[in-house]
Amino acid sequence: MKVVKTFISVLLSLLIMCALYVLFMLGNISSFFSSDNIQKTISNIDVTHEISKMKNSSLTAGGKAEIIDIVDTAYDEAEKHGISTQLVDEMFNSKEVKMFLGKAVGNTTDYVINNQKEKQLTSDDFNKILDDNIDTWLQNTNTKLSDSKKEVLLIRMKQASAGIIDTLPSEEMIDNKVDEKTISKIRFIFSSEVRVGLVIVIALMLILLFFLKKKEAKWLVYLAMPTLIVGLATIATSFMINDILALALKEYNLSFMMNSFSTTFANHIFITGIVSSVIALLLLIVHMIIQKRKISA
Numbered sequence: 416m417k418v419v420k421t422f423i424s425v426l427l428s429l430l431i432m433c434a435l436y437v438l439f440m441l442g443n444i445s446s447f448f449s450s451d452n453i454q455k456t457i458s459n460i461d462v463t464h465e466i467s468k469m470k471n472s473s474l475t476a477g478g479k480a481e482i483i484d485i486v487d488t489a490y491d492e493a494e495k496h497g498i499s500t501q502l503v504d505e506m507f508n509s510k511e512v513k514m515f516l517g518k519a520v521g522n523t524t525d526y527v528i529n530n531q532k533e534k535q536l537t538s539d540d541f542n543k544i545l546d547d548n549i550d551t552w553l554q555n556t557n558t559k560l561s562d563s564k565k566e567v568l569l570i571r572m573k574q575a576s577a578g579i580i581d582t583l584p585s586e587e588m589i590d591n592k593v594d595e596k597t598i599s600k601i602r603f604i605f606s607s608e609v610r611v612g613l614v615i616v617i618a619l620m621l622i623l624l625f626f627l628k629k630k631e632a633k634w635l636v637y638l639a640m641p642t643l644i645v646g647l648a649t650i651a652t653s654f655m656i657n658d659i660l661a662l663a664l665k666e667y668n669l670s671f672m673m674n675s676f677s678t679t680f681a682n683h684i685f686i687t688g689i690v691s692s693v694i695a696l697l698l699l700i701v702h703m704i705i706q707k708r709k710i711s712a
Contacts, residue, residue: 420627424637427624431617432641438613439649439687445605447680448528453521456679458513463504498568501556506572509552511544516579523584527593530602535586538577545572632705639698646692653685 446452490503506512518536525531549569553560560568589598603609621638628634657677 454517457517643695649688
């Protein structure tokens with residue numbers, strides 16, 4: 416009977432380990448790719464720095480025109496009209512532009528993963544940002560422009576921005592490219608129902624494990640070990656996020672975001688792994704304390 420209980424306990428530990436890892440991954444992915452989190456991530460990107468890095472790389476994006484070509488056009492036009500490159504840097508790196516870009520990308524990822532529909536952003540929305548902020552950008556860079564030159568710059572920037580926005584993934588692009596059944600499966604996998612179901616299953620297995628191994632509090636060990644292994648596996652996953660995201664986003668002109676995306680996402684997963692490992696160690700410590708007290712008694 417003892418052997419059977421041990422076998423079932425080991426099996427439950429393995430199942431808990433698998434369920435925990437899946438729960439951690441689903442939770443992190445669903446949370447990170449929400450519109451608000453993507454917007455926050457992109458707003459923290461040093462765009463001019465990433466553009467500089469991208470110029471020295473050989474990254475491509477599924478045969479589409481690279482964002483770097485559009486960026487070069489903006490700088491070339493500025494140079495032709497005697498406009499400082501610092502002004503172009505200020506535009507690309509402004510909070511308003513990055514928040515817009517983050518919203519555009521975040522709306523798409525939130526739509527695919529969490530089935531959250533938002534108003535689709537257009538080049539007209541971006542043009543309004545240019546119109547509303549051009550004077551502030553000029554002031555921040557101490558750039559003096561005549562009204563005619565400012566108008567020319569705005570026209571060129573609007574043309575360039577339309578090229579960027581048109582190449583970003585959108586809800587319509589997703590619906591046209593991806594089968595509806597596939598989208599439904601993705602949304603189901605990342606749904607709150609699945610995560611709640613995993614929590615319930617883990618709780619039920621934990622209760623069963625408790626009754627099987629409550630003697631000498633051994634259930635703590637059977638819970639701590641899978642929790643520790645999952646924690647370490649989650650930490651290991653955080654170091655592979657860059658390659659995973661590169662594969663997932665290879666069809667889109669998002670190469671300049673990759674580093675910030677992967678770093679932020681990896682940090683979220685890394686923290687989850689650390690928390691899981693710490694909890695596991697605490698469970699083992701509690702078990703050791705209980706054992707010592709029993710020996711002392």
